[in-house]
Amino acid sequence: xxxxxxxxxxxxxxxxxxxxxxxxxxxxxxxxxxxxxxxxxxxxxxxxxxxxxxxxxxxxxxxxxxxxxxxxxxxxxxxxxxxxxxxxxxxxxxxxxxxxxxxxxxxxxxxxxxxxxxxxxxxxxxxxxxxxxxxxxxxxxxxxxxxxxxxxxxxxxxxxxxxxxxxxxxxxxxxxxxxxxxxxxxxxxxxxxxxxxxxxxxxxxxx
DNA sequence: CCCTGATTCGC
DNA sequence: GCGAATCAGG
Numbered sequence: 478x479x480x481x482x483x484x485x486x487x488x489x490x491x492x493x494x495x496x497x498x499x500x501x502x503x504x505x506x507x508x509x510x511x512x513x514x515x516x517x518x519x520x521x522x523x524x525x526x527x528x529x530x531x532x533x534x535x536x537x538x539x540x541x542x543x544x545x546x547x548x549x550x551x552x553x554x555x556x557x558x559x560x561x562x563x564x565x566x567x568x569x570x571x572x573x574x575x576x577x578x579x580x581x582x583x584x585x586x587x588x589x590x591x592x593x594x595x596x597x598x599x600x601x602x603x604x605x606x607x608x609x610x611x612x613x614x615x616x617x618x619x620x621x622x623x624x625x626x627x628x629x630x631x632x633x634x635x636x637x638x639x640x641x642x643x644x645x646x647x648x649x650x651x652x653x654x655x656x657x658x659x660x661x662x663x664x665x666x667x668x669x670x671x672x673x674x675x676x677x678x679x680x681x682x683x684x
Numbered sequence: 685c686c687c688t689g690a691t692t693c694g695c
Numbered sequence: 696g697c698g699a700a701t702c703a704g705g
Contacts, residue, residue, distance in 0.1 A: 499687080499688080
């Protein structure tokens with residue numbers, strides 16, 4: 478494989494989107510993440526944005542919120558014709574017994590009724606009658622994480638990537654979280670927090 | 685061990 | 696220019 482204009486373009490785009498070198502390599506195919514990183518450097522776009530010089534994979538809740546009232550990434554490109562203004566979010570109907578079981582065997586046929594659970598991606602999330610069984614902390618955490626979701630497709634999921642579905646399965650605005658889910662669990666920490674809850678917590682929150 | 689990007693250096 | 700090997704780190 479060689480770096481055709483098209484492939485370079487994909488590389489630039491994905492790198493700008495914050496995708497990891499390995500993900501870009503997977504997308505392109507025929508190259509390793511090393512190749513991607515090498516190319517990235519040769520293209521002179523090593524520093525993602527701003528140039529914090531920081532490493533990667535910064536967990537937790539940001540660091541040093543100092544003088545920062547503007548988003549870090551202004552998104553230079555308008556992307557395609559994707560009117561993702563409101564960007565509806567689906568709150569998966571989680572159940573300890575078979576959470577998002579539709580994921581594993583998802584053949585495109587998704588639970589349509591979920592559409593009812595669509596909520597606007599607003600800042601304050603008022604106590605919802607249906608989703609109020611989830612702790613506010615967990616919800617906040619999830620929203621935060623989903624911003625940084627790897628946006629994996631069904632095919633890209635592995636044993637250690639979060640399989641939490643995000644978006645509307647009926648549209649193109651659908652992907653899987655994809656963040657690390659190490660402990661052999663199907664979800665990342667944030668989503669595990671929403672998917673699995675202690676019985677006591679559920680009962681306490683119950684009316 | 686999983687993963688990340690950064691750098692080196694023979695090709 | 697390319698990218699595997701290696702380094703440094705979470």
